[in-house]
Amino acid sequence: MASPNGKTIAVLDEGIGAYRQPDPDGMRRFVRDHKDRRLVDKRMTEQDAVSRFVDDGAYVSYDTNVWRRGPSSLMREVIRQRKRDLWLAAKFSTHDATLLTAGGCVSKIDVGWMEVGRVITEAMNAGRLKLYEWTNGALAYRHLAGALGVPFLPLRYVGGTDVFRNSGAKLIEDPYTGQSVCLVPAVNPDVALIHVNQCDMYGNARIFGPGLAPVETAMASKRVILSTEEIIDTEEIRKHPGATTLPYYLVDAVVHAPFGGYPGTVPGLYGADLQHLMEFGVAQAQGKMDEYLEKWVFSVSSHTEMLEKRVGLEKLNLLRAGETHTEGYYT
Amino acid sequence: MTAALTFTTNEAAIVYTSRMMEEDRLYFVAIGGPPLLAVLLSKQLHAPKIAYVVEDGTIAPEMPVPTPPFMIGTGLASSRAVAWTDMNTVDFHAGLGYLDYGVLAAVQVDQFGNFNSTFLGDDFDRPARRFGGPGGATEIAALCWRTILMTRLERRKFVKKLDFMSSPGFLDGSPGARERVGMPAETGPYRVVTERAVFGFDEETRRMTLLAVAPWSSVDDVLSEMEFVPLVAADLQSLAPPTEEELAMLRANIDPTGRTISGDWITLEEAGGRLRRVVAEPAASRA
Numbered sequence: 001m002a003s004p005n006g007k008t009i010a011v012l013d014e015g016i017g018a019y020r021q022p023d024p025d026g027m028r029r030f031v032r033d034h035k036d037r038r039l040v041d042k043r044m045t046e047q048d049a050v051s052r053f054v055d056d057g058a059y060v061s062y063d064t065n066v067w068r069r070g071p072s073s074l075m076r077e078v079i080r081q082r083k084r085d086l087w088l089a090a091k092f093s094t095h096d097a098t099l100l101t102a103g104g105c106v107s108k109i110d111v112g113w114m115e116v117g118r119v120i121t122e123a124m125n126a127g128r129l130k131l132y133e134w135t136n137g138a139l140a141y142r143h144l145a146g147a148l149g150v151p152f153l154p155l156r157y158v159g160g161t162d163v164f165r166n167s168g169a170k171l172i173e174d175p176y177t178g179q180s181v182c183l184v185p186a187v188n189p190d191v192a193l194i195h196v197n198q199c200d201m202y203g204n205a206r207i208f209g210p211g212l213a214p215v216e217t218a219m220a221s222k223r224v225i226l227s228t229e230e231i232i233d234t235e236e237i238r239k240h241p242g243a244t245t246l247p248y249y250l251v252d253a254v255v256h257a258p259f260g261g262y263p264g265t266v267p268g269l270y271g272a273d274l275q276h277l278m279e280f281g282v283a284q285a286q287g288k289m290d291e292y293l294e295k296w297v298f299s300v301s302s303h304t305e306m307l308e309k310r311v312g313l314e315k316l317n318l319l320r321a322g323e324t325h326t327e328g329y330y331t
Numbered sequence: 332m333t334a335a336l337t338f339t340t341n342e343a344a345i346v347y348t349s350r351m352m353e354e355d356r357l358y359f360v361a362i363g364g365p366p367l368l369a370v371l372l373s374k375q376l377h378a379p380k381i382a383y384v385v386e387d388g389t390i391a392p393e394m395p396v397p398t399p400p401f402m403i404g405t406g407l408a409s410s411r412a413v414a415w416t417d418m419n420t421v422d423f424h425a426g427l428g429y430l431d432y433g434v435l436a437a438v439q440v441d442q443f444g445n446f447n448s449t450f451l452g453d454d455f456d457r458p459a460r461r462f463g464g465p466g467g468a469t470e471i472a473a474l475c476w477r478t479i480l481m482t483r484l485e486r487r488k489f490v491k492k493l494d495f496m497s498s499p500g501f502l503d504g505s506p507g508a509r510e511r512v513g514m515p516a517e518t519g520p521y522r523v524v525t526e527r528a529v530f531g532f533d534e535e536t537r538r539m540t541l542l543a544v545a546p547w548s549s550v551d552d553v554l555s556e557m558e559f560v561p562l563v564a565a566d567l568q569s570l571a572p573p574t575e576e577e578l579a580m581l582r583a584n585i586d587p588t589g590r591t592i593s594g595d596w597i598t599l600e601e602a603g604g605r606l607r608r609v610v611a612e613p614a615a616s617r618a
Contacts, residue, residue: 013512064387067404092362092386092418092466094404113466125457133449136386137470140418156426157473159512161445162496163465166455171512180513209406210388210415267406274401325395325407328415 012171012180013159017132018108019168020059022151022186030222035249041201042254043231046077046303049253053223054083058190061089061143061221063214066096066264067272069207071193073260073303074227078193079103080297089189090114091139092212094264095280101129102289103297110187112136117284133166134158138184140213145186146220154181192221195260196245197269197329199226200234203251206243208329209267218250227257229266257303259316268329270319273311334601338573339594339614340526342581343545344481345369346573348434348524351479354378356431359421359471362386363403364591365481366434371398371585376577384430386467388416396584418467425474428515433475435468437482437523439493442539442559444500444520444532446472446480447493455495465497472498473514477521483594484525489557501537508537526597528553529570533562543568547599547608572599572606 044052054060066072075096078086085107090097093114100106102119110132114120123129134142138158145153158164159171159182167184174181194214199205205226207214218224224246231254237244260266263276283292300306307316338346348369352358360366362385370383371394382391385408393411394402402408409415424430437446448468452459472478478500482488500520502508510516523530523539527548530539540562544553546569554560573581586592598610 068387090464111464113463116461116463121458121461124461127456130456133464135465135469136467137418137422141422144419156513156515157470157499159514160496160499160502160509161469162449162493163469163498164512180511182513210409210412210417212387212418214417216417216419265404265406267409272401272404277401277404323406325410327410328412329406 007175009175010173012173013164014170015164015167017167019132019185020187022145023188024149024151024186027146027149027188027222034222037249039202039248042203042251043201044253044255046074046227046255046257049225049255050074050077050081050083053191053225053252054078055190056084057086059087059089059187060191060193061187061189061217062096062193063217064212065092065094066099067094068264069195069209069211069261069266070096070264071195071225071227071260072262072264073257074193074195074225074255075099076297076303076306078105079293089139089143089187091143092136098284103293108132110134110139112139118287119284119289132168133163135163138167138169140216142184142187143213143216143220145184146188147216150186152183152185154183156181158182158184187220189217189221191223191225192217193225193227194218195227195257195266197228197266198230198232199228199254200232200237200248201254202234202248203246203254204234204237204244204248205246205251207245215245218246223252224250225253225255226251227255227260229258229260229269231256259307260303262307262311265323267323268326269323270316271322273315273319335598336572336575337596337598338578339592339596340483341365341594342578342592343526343573343597344524345372345581345592346577347529347570348479348481349373349377349577351522352378352381354380357429358383358432358434359425359430359475360385360434361436361466361468364436366436368581368585368591369434369481371396372577372581375580375584384421384424386418386421388418388421390414390416390421397587398585400588422470422474425470426515428476430475431477432521433471433478435471435478435480435498437480438462439488439490440480440482440523441490441493441500442561443502443504443537444478444480444523444539445493445496445498445502446500447495447497449495449497451494453494469498472500472520473509473518476518478519479521480523482523482525484527484553484556486556486558489559491559501532504537526594527570530561531564536562538562540564541567543570545570545572546606547572547597
């Protein structure tokens with residue numbers, strides 16, 4: 001790299017991990033040509049949203065995870081539609097990556113942290129799954145770079161570790177201070193799956209509670225699919241503009257999905273179904289993920305049908321009633 | 332002749348760590364597991380106003396006790412916080428130097444406090460055992476002023492060479508090693524806490540140094556559980572065993588489901604004014 005004064009910025013070291021070449025102008029062109037600036041009704045079914053906006057081979061980012069305010073109903077639809085060769089960003093993922101891998105959807109994962117059991121280990125050892133090492137923070141930060149429309153950002157960790165070695169980070173001499181600093185490349189996912197508390201039909205969305213990087217993830221991604229617990233009037237949005245987390249023009253699809261975070265919690269609304277999470281754990285330990293996926297994904301045609309036939313109103317009511325601590329969310 | 336006390340390996344490490352925590356410092360703790368329990372125990376017994384952040388962006392929460400089951404997957408874990416932000420924001424706060432201590436768990440640790448939470452084996456692509464990955468541990472260990480690591484004292488954990496260095500300690504121990512790869516100055520590992528020994532790091536050589544040993548253990552016992560040989564402090568301290576009060580609080584209120592505090596059982600008896608370990612039962616034999 002040559003700097004304007006003719007001096008060279010030294011790349012002192014770099015990792016061997018693969019990453020997609022950052023392309024800020026490509027992102028801008030995509031936004032110019034494909035993102036709607038009009039207020040248009042974006043409500044659609046989960047089938048339509050996933051079929052239109054999640055392609056085989058896509059880089060997929062999600063927020064948060066299947067334990068907590070995750071886009072679980074959308075992930076099940078991705079599995080149901082048998083999407084293939086996805087590249088996931090697992091920034092504090094839980095067993096989302098395992099579910100999608102068990103469904104045969106995933107070939108690469110950028111790892112910060114994720115729940116790992118037999119499914120991931122067996123897929124790696126069979127050569128079906130390649131992991132690239134990052135950290136939770138580095139992945140959130142790469143999304144920030146993508147959200148800022150810059151090709152990379154400097155950061156002050158990962159250097160010197162085997163994470164660095166297996167990532168796409170670089171170590172350079174900072175042209176301002178002369179000290180060493182790491183760089184990580186921006187990521188602009190093909191599609192983001194984000195579960196929100198409320199949004200209007202245009203995609204003006206509210207997220208309550210702490211999150212991983214919902215804003216950066218939505219801004220960085222070419223396509224954004226929201227699943228939402230509740231669709232509210234735009235008048236309500238306009239009365240409380242300070243409560244809006246994401247403005248409509250970032251969003252491509254709005255999927256109405258009450259209990260869309262199931263079996264995880266959406267804090268303030270309903271608790272996690274611990275029985276279901278145990279069933280998942282047991283299925284993985286016993287090598288019965290196919291049976292689990294058949295029961296919860298393939299044998300039902302939609303999220304609504306899964307709730308009706310596999311969960312039931314009684315359980316849903318219990319999960320709502322059990323979430324007694326609502327302070328800070330809807331109050 | 333005897334006053335028996337029984338606790339698990341994890342309970343001991345959590346108790347020792349909780350005793351180190353100070354109210355006038357800000358902690359960045361792993362979002363679940365022993366580090367979180369240590370700070371929760373400290374809030375109940377030693378430092379009620381202690382403030383901590385976790386990597387989902389929750390700042391200074393006050394989780395109710397008894398803690399909820401599966402606390403990481405509940406809204407209660409973030410309740411009564413002063414702010415709900417996001418991962419980048421709390422990492423920025425750490426990068427600015429606001430976070431005094433990071434508290435983390437490690438699978439393997441080496442003599443310079445570098446640690447592994449990624450995989451065991453010799454082939455990254457075909458791991459003998461794969462773990463979740465560093466999560467936020469790498470940024471926490473790089474950006475907080477001091478890092479406290481929690482693990483079990485076992486030869487397979489205190490290794491000469493890590494299978495994978497997920498997160499940085501003092502790297503190769505040479506002066507300025509962390510700064511040379513871009514980390515902030517004057518940061519690094521501070522303590523390594525186990526069920527029977529607490530270690531620090533030598534100012535000059537950056538080598539792990541045995542600071543304190545449980546009265547039912549000994550230097551020889553500790554060294555026999557380590558693949559590398561640490562330095563031993565001239566003024567070696569004795570680690571007071573967990574008290575009944577600490578154990579009761581931990582079991583009834585901090586981890587009532589027992590998921591995290593479970594571990595190998597250690598039973599101590601006092602004989603002739605000396606504590607000795609009379610039973611050590613592996614976790615698997617408890618049922």
